Amino acid sequence: MKIVRKSILLISSLLLLNSCGKKESGGTVKLLNVSYDPTREYYVDVNRAFTAEWEKANGKKLVIEQSHGGSGKQARSVIDGLDADVVTLALAGDIDVLSREADLLPKDWQSKLADNSSPYTSTIVLVVRKGNPKGISDWGDLVKPGVQVITPNPKTSGGARWNYLAAWAWAAKEYGGDEAKILDYITRLFKNVPVLDTGARGSTTTFAQRGIGDVFLSWENEAYLIEKEFPGKTEIVYPSISILAEPPVAVVEKNAKKHDTTEVARTYLEFLYTDKAQELAGKHFYRPRNAGIAKRFVDKLPELPLVSIDADFGGWEKAQKTHFDDGGTFDKIYQP
Amino acid sequence: MENRPVTTESPFVKGLLITSAVVILTLFLLMPLFAVFAEAFRRGWEVFIASLNEEAALSAIKLTLLAAAVSVPLNTLFGLSAAWLVTKFRFKGRAFLLSMIDLPFAVSPVIAGLVWVLMFGAQGWFGPWLAERDIEIIFALPGIILATVFVTFPFVARELIPLMEAQGSDQEEAAVTLGAGGWSIFWRVTLPNIKWGLLYGVLLCNARAMGEFGAVSVVSGHIRGKTNTLPLHVEVLYNEYQFSAAFACATLLAFLALVTLGLKSLLEQVTGQKAGGH
Amino acid sequence: MGFTVLYLSLIIIIPLAALFIKAAGLGPAEWWEILTSRRVLAAAKLTFGASAAAATVSMIFGLLVTWVLVRYEFPGRRILDAMVDLPFALPTAVAGITLTQMYAPNGWIGQHLEKVGVQAAYNPIGVFIALTFIGFPFVVRTLQPVMEDLGKEIEEAAATLGAGRWTVFRRVLLPMFVPALVTGFALAFARAIGEYGSVIFISGNLPFKTEILPLLIVAQLEQFKYEAAAVIAAGMLIVSFLMLLIINLLQRRLDWQHR
Numbered sequence: 001m002k003i004v005r006k007s008i009l010l011i012s013s014l015l016l017l018n019s020c021g022k023k024e025s026g027g028t029v030k031l032l033n034v035s036y037d038p039t040r041e042y043y044v045d046v047n048r049a050f051t052a053e054w055e056k057a058n059g060k061k062l063v064i065e066q067s068h069g070g071s072g073k074q075a076r077s078v079i080d081g082l083d084a085d086v087v088t089l090a091l092a093g094d095i096d097v098l099s100r101e102a103d104l105l106p107k108d109w110q111s112k113l114a115d116n117s118s119p120y121t122s123t124i125v126l127v128v129r130k131g132n133p134k135g136i137s138d139w140g141d142l143v144k145p146g147v148q149v150i151t152p153n154p155k156t157s158g159g160a161r162w163n164y165l166a167a168w169a170w171a172a173k174e175y176g177g178d179e180a181k182i183l184d185y186i187t188r189l190f191k192n193v194p195v196l197d198t199g200a201r202g203s204t205t206t207f208a209q210r211g212i213g214d215v216f217l218s219w220e221n222e223a224y225l226i227e228k229e230f231p232g233k234t235e236i237v238y239p240s241i242s243i244l245a246e247p248p249v250a251v252v253e254k255n256a257k258k259h260d261t262t263e264v265a266r267t268y269l270e271f272l273y274t275d276k277a278q279e280l281a282g283k284h285f286y287r288p289r290n291a292g293i294a295k296r297f298v299d300k301l302p303e304l305p306l307v308s309i310d311a312d313f314g315g316w317e318k319a320q321k322t323h324f325d326d327g328g329t330f331d332k333i334y335q336p
Numbered sequence: 337m338e339n340r341p342v343t344t345e346s347p348f349v350k351g352l353l354i355t356s357a358v359v360i361l362t363l364f365l366l367m368p369l370f371a372v373f374a375e376a377f378r379r380g381w382e383v384f385i386a387s388l389n390e391e392a393a394l395s396a397i398k399l400t401l402l403a404a405a406v407s408v409p410l411n412t413l414f415g416l417s418a419a420w421l422v423t424k425f426r427f428k429g430r431a432f433l434l435s436m437i438d439l440p441f442a443v444s445p446v447i448a449g450l451v452w453v454l455m456f457g458a459q460g461w462f463g464p465w466l467a468e469r470d471i472e473i474i475f476a477l478p479g480i481i482l483a484t485v486f487v488t489f490p491f492v493a494r495e496l497i498p499l500m501e502a503q504g505s506d507q508e509e510a511a512v513t514l515g516a517g518g519w520s521i522f523w524r525v526t527l528p529n530i531k532w533g534l535l536y537g538v539l540l541c542n543a544r545a546m547g548e549f550g551a552v553s554v555v556s557g558h559i560r561g562k563t564n565t566l567p568l569h570v571e572v573l574y575n576e577y578q579f580s581a582a583f584a585c586a587t588l589l590a591f592l593a594l595v596t597l598g599l600k601s602l603l604e605q606v607t608g609q610k611a612g613g614h
Numbered sequence: 615m616g617f618t619v620l621y622l623s624l625i626i627i628i629p630l631a632a633l634f635i636k637a638a639g640l641g642p643a644e645w646w647e648i649l650t651s652r653r654v655l656a657a658a659k660l661t662f663g664a665s666a667a668a669a670t671v672s673m674i675f676g677l678l679v680t681w682v683l684v685r686y687e688f689p690g691r692r693i694l695d696a697m698v699d700l701p702f703a704l705p706t707a708v709a710g711i712t713l714t715q716m717y718a719p720n721g722w723i724g725q726h727l728e729k730v731g732v733q734a735a736y737n738p739i740g741v742f743i744a745l746t747f748i749g750f751p752f753v754v755r756t757l758q759p760v761m762e763d764l765g766k767e768i769e770e771a772a773a774t775l776g777a778g779r780w781t782v783f784r785r786v787l788l789p790m791f792v793p794a795l796v797t798g799f800a801l802a803f804a805r806a807i808g809e810y811g812s813v814i815f816i817s818g819n820l821p822f823k824t825e826i827l828p829l830l831i832v833a834q835l836e837q838f839k840y841e842a843a844a845v846i847a848a849g850m851l852i853v854s855f856l857m858l859l860i861i862n863l864l865q866r867r868l869d870w871q872h873r
Contacts, residue, residue, distance in 0.1 A: 032559065038577070073836075194736060195820070196819040228577075361694050361698075364750065418618045442804035445810055489625055494756065495756060543699040
């Protein structure tokens with residue numbers, strides 16, 4: 001009986017605690033940042049820095065809440081009513097839909113902040129096993145017989161779409177834009193993919209922990225996280241060409257207006273462009289936009305030729321439709 | 337051999353059966369469990385403790401317990417009444433009703449979350465109405481509870497139905513002829529008869545309520561320290577390359593097995609009766 | 615009665631109706647096109663096939679394990695008994711990751727299977743393993759109360775009439791377990807059809823080979839095609855419901871014969 005009584009006590013105290021948490025004092029400003037998976041540590045640092053600065057200037061208390069998840073899923077949640085003041089997602093397409101499907105922010109949101117509203121960038125690199133036993137140096141090596149490639153599924157993972165487009169960009173250059181040849185290359189590439197995990201993290205586990213595959217297509221910042229998590233097991237290879245991944249940020253204007261947080265939300269995002277936040281981006285293996293600060297990280301994050309989604313693929317909406325929607329080029333690879 | 341009671345098997349058969357059951361359970365349950373613990377402690381005790389004693393983890397634990405504390409009693413109540421209805425009365429559409437009760441199992445967790453979004457989400461049926469009144473259901477506690485109730489809906493009912501079926505209603509009928517009323521029959525006759533089934537139902541329901549990921553993931557919004565349940569927290573940690581911390585939190589859920597053990601012993605003590613027909 | 619129906623409507627019927635109404639946003643032609651596309655059919659074959667196989671194996675293992683747990687006393691019995699719920703309590707993703715770890719070509723079990731030429735993970739076998747894992751507790755937990763409730767009188771009576779142990783089991787005990795066994799099968803089967811979290815880690819998700827239906831739903835949602843996702847979900851639901859209905863009707867049959 002003791003256990004029963006104890007558990008009843010526990011539950012009721014929990015209920016009490018929970019209701020206490022909901023009462024916020026009047027002077028507190030709350031901001032909800034809905035982001036994608038691997039940005040957590042970066043935003044922990046950024047939030048700490050920004051909160052201190054903002055509270056000093058405004059004399060009010062600021063609490064920044066974070067939500068992390070797959071980029072596409074996070075976008076759907078915001079559409080369905082997750083009360084985000086700002087979104088910091090993996091690709092512009094996922095913010096476009098907020099405007100298109102739910103009219104939460106204006107269509108031209110990407111012009112509201114500098115550099116395509118992307119305060120930091122990243123790219124796609126090739127991660128190989130220590131010593132690079134298969135001698136992989138560029139995209140062309142991925143279709144060699146006997147090479148196994150690990151990438152997540154472009155249908156379910158935003159990162160995988162960047163991978164796909166980076167490979168496409170190399171092939172487009174290599175074959176002078178001959179669509180049939182590009183498609184043949186991509187098809188052969190995916191013939192070498194034994195596992196299509198649903199997310200980037202699943203692929204990392206498949207590659208690093210299960211020991212499957214010879215090369216893993218990965219975000220640059222995650223490639224460094226893999227080195228940290230599995231030291232001495234992997235190497236990073238920079239291909240001859242890759243893609244400029246621009247994870248964009250935006251104020252969800254309709255929500256911010258409702259919460260009366262437009263001002264602080266904008267200040268928050270502008271803070272991402274300051275030297276302090278740019279420095280933090282570099283520290284977390286994102287490429288800082290600020291050229292001066294980027295220089296300081298150049299030995300870790302070297303320069304390489306990068307294509308861009310807007311100039312080379314006509315923007316996300318078009319890329320999504322051509323390549324990843326049902327019946328797109330990705331579906332053509334898998335014909336039974 | 338000759339002295340052996342007629343209702344047990346020869347030592348050889350018994351040994352064989354026990355061995356194969358233990359092998360199956362070891363391969364199937366103990367090894368994965370062991371793997372989870374091995375992963376959780378890969379970075380040592382400090383990391384293990386630190387990852388549990390963290391604000392986000394604690395709030396996830398709290399939320400998980402709260403969601404289970406609401407949904408399990410609700411579904412227990414329903415389970416009892418549904419099982420009673422299905423086994424003590426004969427009516428048309430009984431198989432239909434039974435299949436309806438089973439249905440939440442077959443609904444993919446993603447869909448189990450999505451149906452609530454379709455109803456209460458900003459684009460859903462009641463979305464605008466709720467938004468006007470500033471009532472939060474999706475991406476808040478009520479949504480998490482609704483999704484949990486949905487996925488754990490059938491457990492208690494489904495546990496009780498085969499048991500009550502096997503028992504028939506002779507005892508209740510006898511009680512009626514002796515002049516007992518409905519409630520008194522339930523408390524004095526039915527409940528003691530079904531207590532084991534009820535216990536297993538509640539245990540399963542609770543285990544699933546605490547472990548549910550897919551459906552809750554759709555309606556939670558993943559706000560750290562606020563709407564992340566323990567399974568969601570595990571996934572977030574995993575996606576943030578904090579492998580050991582993720583598995584450390586997962587081991588907490590494995591301790592539920594100990595709760596099972598405790599509750600069973602408790603019930604045995606209270607009723608002074610051991611499970612099984614010995 | 616009223617409470618049962620009301621609660622059932624609020625929690626199950628109305629939300630599922632929302633799903634069907636969403637799916638009805640597309641016409642019958644589009645329904646047909648989505649549901650009969652080769653990709654969906656291939657995934658359906660794998661999902662339903664692996665689920666049925668997993669539920670069958672769960673049923674056989676479950677019968678054995680429950681019998682041992684209920685009838686015999688041996689060291690560690692209570693711990694093992696308590697462990698049975700584990701597949702529920704572990705978040706599905708953790709279960710998936712852990713199972714993959716064990717059955718991957720370099721895993722504890724996978725490496726031995728590899729030697730005999732069986733690739734478990736990233737194969738339909740992997741899907742089957744994950745589904746068995748999550749379905750197993752259902753069979754044990756539905757059978758257990760029935761077995762525990764069973765007195766020894768009938769067995770004793772049968773034995774005094776000269777029946778051997780095996781005959782008693784086959785002719786007397788097994789028929790009494792059948793309703794619970796069938797229920798356990800139905801539940802394990804139903805649960806397996808919808809399972810997502812644990813399967814996606816171990817299956818490999820290759821189109822036409824190891825893609826399950828719930829993954830196709832997620833892929834549709836990623837394209838913001840809620841209607842198409844709802845159509846696949848509704849199609850799955852109808853098939854599952856019919857199967858459950860058949861099982862439940864069958865069970866009544868069995869039950870009557872038994873009485």
